[in-house]
Amino acid sequence: MAKTVTQEFTKGLWEEIAPFRLVLGLCPVLGVTTTMENGIGMGLATTFVLVCSNILVSILRKFIPAKVRIACFIVIIATFVTVVELLMQAFAYPLFLKLGVFIPLIVVNCLVLGRAEAFAFKNKLIPSVADGLGMGVGFTLSLGALGAVREILGTGMFLGMSVFGASYEPFAFMVQAPGAFVCLGLMLCGMNIIGSK
Amino acid sequence: MTELIKMVVVLVLLSSSSGGLLHWLKTQTSSKIEDQQVKFVKGPALKSIFEGSSNDPTADRFTLKVGETEKNFFVGKFDGKTNCVAFEGFGKGGYGGDIGLMIGVDIDNGSVLGAAVTTHSETPGLGAKAKEDPSFVSQLKGLSIESPILVTNDGGKINAMSGATITSRAVCNAANDAGKIYKEIKSQLTEKVKSF
Numbered sequence: 001m002a003k004t005v006t007q008e009f010t011k012g013l014w015e016e017i018a019p020f021r022l023v024l025g026l027c028p029v030l031g032v033t034t035t036m037e038n039g040i041g042m043g044l045a046t047t048f049v050l051v052c053s054n055i056l057v058s059i060l061r062k063f064i065p066a067k068v069r070i071a072c073f074i075v076i077i078a079t080f081v082t083v084v085e086l087l088m089q090a091f092a093y094p095l096f097l098k099l100g101v102f103i104p105l106i107v108v109n110c111l112v113l114g115r116a117e118a119f120a121f122k123n124k125l126i127p128s129v130a131d132g133l134g135m136g137v138g139f140t141l142s143l144g145a146l147g148a149v150r151e152i153l154g155t156g157m158f159l160g161m162s163v164f165g166a167s168y169e170p171f172a173f174m175v176q177a178p179g180a181f182v183c184l185g186l187m188l189c190g191m192n193i194i195g196s197k
Numbered sequence: 198m199t200e201l202i203k204m205v206v207v208l209v210l211l212s213s214s215s216g217g218l219l220h221w222l223k224t225q226t227s228s229k230i231e232d233q234q235v236k237f238v239k240g241p242a243l244k245s246i247f248e249g250s251s252n253d254p255t256a257d258r259f260t261l262k263v264g265e266t267e268k269n270f271f272v273g274k275f276d277g278k279t280n281c282v283a284f285e286g287f288g289k290g291g292y293g294g295d296i297g298l299m300i301g302v303d304i305d306n307g308s309v310l311g312a313a314v315t316t317h318s319e320t321p322g323l324g325a326k327a328k329e330d331p332s333f334v335s336q337l338k339g340l341s342i343e344s345p346i347l348v349t350n351d352g353g354k355i356n357a358m359s360g361a362t363i364t365s366r367a368v369c370n371a372a373n374d375a376g377k378i379y380k381e382i383k384s385q386l387t388e389k390v391k392s393f
Contacts, residue, residue, distance in 0.1 A: 060211075063207060064207060065200060065203055065204045065207060067200075067204060068204045068207065068208055071208060072207065072208065072211055075208070075211050075212050075215055076211070076215070078215075079215035079218060079219060082219050082222075083218075083219070083222060086219075086222050086223060086226050086230070087222075087226070089226070089230045089233060089234075090226040090229040090230050090233060091229075091233075093230075093233035093234065093236070093237045094237055097237065097238075
């Protein structure tokens with residue numbers, strides 16, 4: 001419990017970075033990371049939900065009876081997911097079209113529920129915010145990185161610009177679902193190699 | 198017993214306040230969302246139909262009741278004359294569900310000015326060409342919206358896309374749906390369009 005706020009924040013960026021270390025929330029990780037833009041958009045949406053639900057769960061933790069806590073978490077999370085969905089439709093419609101069904105699915109992203117249950121329900125407001133923010137930023141970075149790798153290899157483009165020139169034959173495997181698994185596995189492998197040193 | 202009451206009270210309070218919040222947000226954003234939908238889903242279709250029009254058809258729009266539902270209609274102005282209107286028809290029987298077809302009609306003679314597929318879930322590379330390759334829907338140009346539109350296999354004039362007869366039929370269904378709507382509200386439509 002002696003961790004500082006900064007530590008709560010930074011643990012989400014490397015030590016416990018969600019998709020790689022906790023291997024949580026893989027559905028959107030594999031589903032939407034065909035481009036970096038999609039990955040980051042999804043990551044930001046999840047971060048928003050994560051921070052807001054952590055705040056509310058932390059504030060209400062004294063009032064929520066332990067027996068119905070999961071139901072309460074789901075109500076809180078679902079509310080914020082709907083907020084994100086409506087706001088995204090109103091202000092970033094092209095992104096909403098691309099992310100489509102994955103936005104409502106943030107409700108069942110076990111990362112969000114996991115942090116509410118494992119952290120926010122047991123901790124004060126400030127550490128909970130730091131935890132949510134850290135986890136969210138880590139999640140966004142992971143999705144962005146995975147999206148960037150898949151976009152560059154799979155289409156030869158990066159943010160709409162050609163990287164390798166016209167002679168590059170796109171490695172289409174990378175933008176399909178199996179490519180997501182392979183790419184995630186390789187990145188996990190790379191992180192473990194770096195981490196074990 | 199007190200624990201039970203507490204659980205019920207907490208859940209009820211939480212759910213109802215979240216319901217209230219979402220209702221408020223929904224009413225706040227609904228008009229904005231509609232604007233965005235028109236701009237990004239219908240916009241490209243409208244642009245191709247009303248090519249060379251002097252106004253912005255996504256802005257010049259009105260709604261009319263067709264049967265039970267409100268439908269959006271978009272007005273196109275050419276050379277200062279407003280005689281064109283575009284609206285969406287839905288065709289049953291696509292390979293992956295209904296197909297939405299935006300169709301532009303000249304209200305002076307009821308001929309089709311142009312058409313473009315808006316929403317579909319057809320097979321990429323085959324049926325999906327109905328949206329990507331404008332040469333198929335361009336066959337609708339000049340036909341009368343009020344008479345049935347059919348593919349050649351069914352005795353009509355439209356050449357089906359090769360490998361995608363089902364999709365081609367569904368697009369024709371959508372055009373006929375639009376024709377039905379047009380016939381139903383022709384007089385109101387004419388009046389409304391002239392007022393722009």
